Amino acid sequence: MNTMDMFRLDGKVAIVTGGSGVYGQHLCLGLCEAGALVIVAGNELDACEAAAEKFTKAGHKAVAMHLDLSKEESINALANQVAEQYGSIDTLVNCAVSRAGNQNLEDAEAELWEASERINGTGTMLMTKAVIKYMRKQGKGSIINISSIMGVVGPYFPMYEQNGSVSGLEYTYTKSAMFGMTKWLANFYGKYNIRVNSISPGGNNIAGTKDEIGSQALIDTYLSLTPMNRFADEHDLKGPVVFLASDASRYMTGQNLIVDGGYTNW
Numbered sequence: 001m002n003t004m005d006m007f008r009l010d011g012k013v014a015i016v017t018g019g020s021g022v023y024g025q026h027l028c029l030g031l032c033e034a035g036a037l038v039i040v041a042g043n044e045l046d047a048c049e050a051a052a053e054k055f056t057k058a059g060h061k062a063v064a065m066h067l068d069l070s071k072e073e074s075i076n077a078l079a080n081q082v083a084e085q086y087g088s089i090d091t092l093v094n095c096a097v098s099r100a101g102n103q104n105l106e107d108a109e110a111e112l113w114e115a116s117e118r119i120n121g122t123g124t125m126l127m128t129k130a131v132i133k134y135m136r137k138q139g140k141g142s143i144i145n146i147s148s149i150m151g152v153v154g155p156y157f158p159m160y161e162q163n164g165s166v167s168g169l170e171y172t173y174t175k176s177a178m179f180g181m182t183k184w185l186a187n188f189y190g191k192y193n194i195r196v197n198s199i200s201p202g203g204n205n206i207a208g209t210k211d212e213i214g215s216q217a218l219i220d221t222y223l224s225l226t227p228m229n230r231f232a233d234e235h236d237l238k239g240p241v242v243f244l245a246s247d248a249s250r251y252m253t254g255q256n257l258i259v260d261g262g263y264t265n266w
């Protein structure tokens with residue numbers, strides 16, 4: 001097996017949930033550029049169609065599909081449609097996120113926490129359940145859970161206090177829970193040649209703009225805590241996702257790749 005050929009994804013089918021989001025698009029493009037047919041899935045169909053069109057215009061294979069992770073029928077319909085239409089589901093990237101429950105503990109409302117968890121916890125579990133039966137039939141598959149530095153370390157609150165923003169408890173809870181889910185799935189499905197890993201990105205340069213964050217002081221603090229002194233750009237997750245989706249990582253499962261410019265090194 002030639003080393004560089006092991007990274008190729010020609011003929012493979014990948015579903016990316018939240019594929020029209022900021023990191024979702026970076027991940028989709030990485031998989032497309034490695035040769036995969038990418039299903040750009042999410043609850044904002046117009047945005048998924050716009051992203052898929054951008055990728056196809058650049059010569060890649062991408063299709064937009066509607067997915068509402070709060071509804072089991074929608075999740076099952078997507079998995080069934082992809083398997084029937086394209087013959088396999090080789091990679092699932094669980095990237096979609098709800099931030100409805102982004103609150104500090106003493107402001108937390110059960111209804112908003114549960115609305116987030118319906119997507120981030122239950123939705124991720126049901127999506128994985130819907131594709132795993134196809135991966136078992138195929139005798140192979142790769143599942144990649146997009147966690148966060150916020151699953152690896154707790155929030156550095158003085159930074160968020162600089163502009164009164166919140167890094168909520170539910171987000172840290174759900175992102176760290178992904179590591180447990182990753183290990184459980186990896187251990188259960190290893191014998192079926194289904195690998196399950198996670199990626200923990202740092203902040204990206206769109207989420208990291210002053211318009212988005214509203215405070216230069218917060219940006220400066222974030223960068224001062226990041227040895228590489230920059231936010232992630234549109235290329236930084238491409239290599240890691242292609243590595244985990246492809247045969248280049250064929251003996252690797254249950255692991256977490258931290259891609260954060262060193263933010264969590266301290």
Ligand SMILES: NC(=O)c1ccc[n+]([C@@H]2O[C@H](COP(=O)([O-])OP(=O)(O)OC[C@H]3O[C@@H](n4cnc5c(N)ncnc54)[C@H](O)[C@@H]3O)[C@@H](O)[C@H]2O)c1
Binds near residue numbers: 067119204207
């Ligand atoms: N933004 C960052 O700096 C950052 C840092 C570390 C990790 N992450 C992680 O990366 C992933 C993407 O983050 P982002 O900031 O690019 O997100 P984003 O807000 O740009 O996109 C979120 C996506 O999730 C989709 N989504 C939300 N609810 C859904 C539902 N019910 N059904 C289907 N899709 C739904 C949206 O349509 C959207 O495409 C998340 O898992 C996030 O935790 C982001």
